[in-house]
Amino acid sequence: METKHWTVSEQSFDKQAMEEAADLLRKGETIAFPTETVYGLGADATNEQAVRKIFEAKGRPSDNPLIVHVASKNQLEDLVEDVPEAAFTLLDAFSPGPITIILKSKGTVASNVSAGLDSIGIRIPSHPVGLRLLEEVGLPIAAPSANISGRPSPTKAEHVTHDLEGRIAGIMDGGPTGIGLESTVIDCTEAVPVILRPGGITAEAIEAVIGTVMIDPGLAGDEKEKPKAPGMKYTHYAPEAPLYLVEKDMQQHADKLAEDGEIVGIIATEELAQQLENERIQVCGTREDLSTVAQHLYDALRYFKKSDVSVILCESFGKQGVGAAIMNRLEKAATGSI
Numbered sequence: 208m209e210t211k212h213w214t215v216s217e218q219s220f221d222k223q224a225m226e227e228a229a230d231l232l233r234k235g236e237t238i239a240f241p242t243e244t245v246y247g248l249g250a251d252a253t254n255e256q257a258v259r260k261i262f263e264a265k266g267r268p269s270d271n272p273l274i275v276h277v278a279s280k281n282q283l284e285d286l287v288e289d290v291p292e293a294a295f296t297l298l299d300a301f302s303p304g305p306i307t308i309i310l311k312s313k314g315t316v317a318s319n320v321s322a323g324l325d326s327i328g329i330r331i332p333s334h335p336v337g338l339r340l341l342e343e344v345g346l347p348i349a350a351p352s353a354n355i356s357g358r359p360s361p362t363k364a365e366h367v368t369h370d371l372e373g374r375i376a377g378i379m380d381g382g383p384t385g386i387g388l389e390s391t392v393i394d395c396t397e398a399v400p401v402i403l404r405p406g407g408i409t410a411e412a413i414e415a416v417i418g419t420v421m422i423d424p425g426l427a428g429d430e431k432e433k434p435k436a437p438g439m440k441y442t443h444y445a446p447e448a449p450l451y452l453v454e455k456d457m458q459q460h461a462d463k464l465a466e467d468g469e470i471v472g473i474i475a476t477e478e479l480a481q482q483l484e485n486e487r488i489q490v491c492g493t494r495e496d497l498s499t500v501a502q503h504l505y506d507a508l509r510y511f512k513k514s515d516v517s518v519i520l521c522e523s524f525g526k527q528g529v530g531a532a533i534m535n536r537l538e539k540a541a542t543g544s545i
C-alpha cells in the first residue's frame with residue numbers, strides 16, 4: 208500500500224490535507240495523526256473493517272481495546288450511557304487534553320473497538336492538528352498509538368514512518384508531540400474512579416478536582432493482580448537492546464559492562480549526563496522539570512538501535528507527579544534494574 212504524507216502546521220491548517228485525510232478515514236482507511244501525547248493511528252470507530260486494519264497494521268493483539276477519539280463533548284451522547292458526575296467534572300477540568308475516560312458503552316461503535324468489554328475509553332485530544340482532523344471528519348475515531356505493537360509510542364512523524372510506512376493509508380506530520388507519554392486512563396464506571404494507566408494528567412491533579420481516586424492494583428506488577436486495562440499487561444515500549452534502570456552509580460555500572468565487552472548506551476538527564484564519561488549518551492530532559500523527561504523519553508528509547516549498542520542504561524526517577532507515568536513506562540520497557 209502506498210502511504211500518503213502531509214505536513215500540516217499548527218498555524219496554517221492545510222485545508223486540502225485535512226480534507227484528503229478525512230475522506231480516507233470516511234472510506235475506511237487508517238491515518239496516523241498527531242495528538243498532544245503521541246501520534247495515533249486512526250480509523251472510523253463505527254466501521255468494523257476499518258478498525259480491523261488498525262490491529263493488522265500494528266500487529267496488535269485483538270483483546271486490547273482501542274480509545275475512541277472525538278472532537279467535542281456533544282459526541283458523547285451517541286457513544287456512552289450513564290455519564291457519572293465525576294466524569295463530567297474530569298471532562299470540564301482536563302478535556303481537550305491528555306485524559307481518557309472509561310464509560311459504559313452504548314454499543315454504537317464496532318465490536319472490535321472495545322474487544323468484548325461493555326465499556327469504552329473516550330478522549331478529546333488537544334493537539335490543534337489532531338483536533339482539527341477530528342472536527343473535519345465528524346466521526347468517532349478509534350486510535351491507538353501509531354507504532355508497531357511492543358515498540359515505544361511515536362512522538363514524531365518519522366517514528367510512525369519507520370514503523371508503519373506502506374502499511375497504512377496516510378501520515379499527517381504535525382511536528383513533535385508535546386507531552387510525550389500517553390494519556391491517563393481513568394475508569395469512571397466504578398463508584399470510586401480508578402486510574403488504569405498513569406499518564407499526562409497526574410493522579411495528584413485528578414484528586415484535586417474529584418477527590419480520592421484508586422490506582423489499579425494491577426499496575427504494581429505483582430503476579431496476583433491483573434491490570435484492568437488489557438494493554439497494561441503487555442511488555443511495551445521496548446527498545447531494541449536490553450534496558451536496565453539504574454538507581455545510582457551509573458558510571459561504575461557503565462564501566463563494568465564496558466569491561467565485559469558490552470557497548471553501552473546511556474539515557475540520562477542533563478544533570479547526570481554532565482557527570483558521566485561515555486561515548487553514547489542520550490540526554491533526556493532535566494531533573495528540574497520531569498515533564499521534559501516525559502517529552503523526550505520515547506525518542507531516546509528509539510535512538511539506540513541494536514546494531515549500535517548492546518545494552519542501554521537509563522537513569523530512574525521518583526514516582527511523584529509525572530514520575531509515576533515515566534516509571535510505569537520504563538519499568539515495562541526494562542529487562543531489570545541495577
Ligand code: TXA
Pocket residue numbers: 242244245246247248271272273274305307309321324326327328330332350351352353388389390391392403404435436437438439
Ligand atoms: O495518549 C493516548 O492515549 C494515545 C493517543 C493516540 O490518544 N493512545 C493510546 O492508545 O495510548 P493505546 O491503544 O496505545 O492504549 C490504550 C490503553 C490500553 O492500555 C487499553 O487496554 C486501554 O487503554 N483501554 C482502552 N479501552 C479500554 C476499556 N474499555 N477498558 C479498559 N482499558 C481500556
Ligand code: MG
Pocket residue numbers: 351352360
Ligand atoms: Mg500504545
